[in-house]
Amino acid sequence: MKNTINPETLKPLITSSKWMRIIAIIILIVLCVFIIGNVIIYAIGGNNSVIEILKNRNWLILAISGLLVGIFLCIQMLRTAQSGIQMEENQNDYQLAKFINNYYILQFILMGFGAILALNTILGILKLSNYGK
Amino acid sequence: MANEQILEVNDADNIILKDSTIKRLGQLGSVFQITAYVYFVYIIADLIYQYYNKHEFDPISSIGFFLLALTLFKAGSHLRHYSRSREVEDFKKATIQIVRFWSIIWIVLIFMGFFFYYFLMASTFVR
Numbered sequence: 001m002k003n004t005i006n007p008e009t010l011k012p013l014i015t016s017s018k019w020m021r022i023i024a025i026i027i028l029i030v031l032c033v034f035i036i037g038n039v040i041i042y043a044i045g046g047n048n049s050v051i052e053i054l055k056n057r058n059w060l061i062l063a064i065s066g067l068l069v070g071i072f073l074c075i076q077m078l079r080t081a082q083s084g085i086q087m088e089e090n091q092n093d094y095q096l097a098k099f100i101n102n103y104y105i106l107q108f109i110l111m112g113f114g115a116i117l118a119l120n121t122i123l124g125i126l127k128l129s130n131y132g133k
Numbered sequence: 134m135a136n137e138q139i140l141e142v143n144d145a146d147n148i149i150l151k152d153s154t155i156k157r158l159g160q161l162g163s164v165f166q167i168t169a170y171v172y173f174v175y176i177i178a179d180l181i182y183q184y185y186n187k188h189e190f191d192p193i194s195s196i197g198f199f200l201l202a203l204t205l206f207k208a209g210s211h212l213r214h215y216s217r218s219r220e221v222e223d224f225k226k227a228t229i230q231i232v233r234f235w236s237i238i239w240i241v242l243i244f245m246g247f248f249f250y251y252f253l254m255a256s257t258f259v260r
Contacts, residue, residue, distance in 0.1 A: 009221055009225060009228070010228075011228075012228035012229050012231065012232050016231045016232040019236060023235060093151065096150070097154055097157070100154070100157050100158060100161055103161060107164045110168055111164070111167060111168040111171055114168060114172045114175050115171050117175045117179075118174045118175035118178050121175060121178040121179050124186075125178060125181050128186060
């Protein structure tokens with residue numbers, strides 16, 4: 001047992017990594033289907049494509065940047081999950097340090113996502129209160 | 134070996150991490166807590182927004198985000214505590230909260246996705 005991390009202690013981290021991987025794959029699939037589907041509908045000239053609606057509301061750039069952040073988040077989730085799952089075989093501190101580093105980046109993306117949501121909502125409140133005057 | 138350089142062995146044969154790794158875990162805990170605070174700000178702002186704009190009443194995503202923020206806060210708190218106390222129990226508690234966080238994301242994603250598509254489809258059919 002010397003120079004190895006207690007496997008039982010790391011078990012929840014490995015489980016969370018497995019969850020993370022499943023969630024990342026599902027979000028990636030949904031994003032891809034969403035993008036490809038809408039591009040096809042837009043290309044064949046459908047009026048009901050989300051691209052058309054967003055274009056009319058001048059939200060297209062915002063939506064594209066949101067999608068890019070989403071894809072980046074998924075990739076980082078997959079990287080973090082991968083380094084977490086690898087701890088099942090390599091139960092050492094180096095692997096844990098790698099996992100922590102990846103988790104740092106992931107956590108900063110999640111924080112940025114929350115900050116954008118909060119800012120957007122606060123701006124929404126300010127806009128609504130101005131309408132009331 | 135790189136692995137051995139950052140490892141330490143204790144008598145109880147428990148989790149054996151070097152100070153630098155434990156410190157980084159504590160820092161990660163701080164990042165967890167800051168993220169939780171950001172989410173709490175969002176939740177409060179969202180509740181005020183929903184109060185003004187009753188058409189966008191969405192209590193389920195608010196509850197979901199609150200649970201996410203709470204688990205993040207708890208995980209961060211346990212990790213920070215672990216970096217000070219070095220008790221394996223604190224590390225275990227933190228990891229359990231992290232698992233909970235990723236489990237709750239399921240619920241939030243499903244409901245946020247549901248509401249997003251609901252509003253989008255509604256606006257599409259109105260057109």
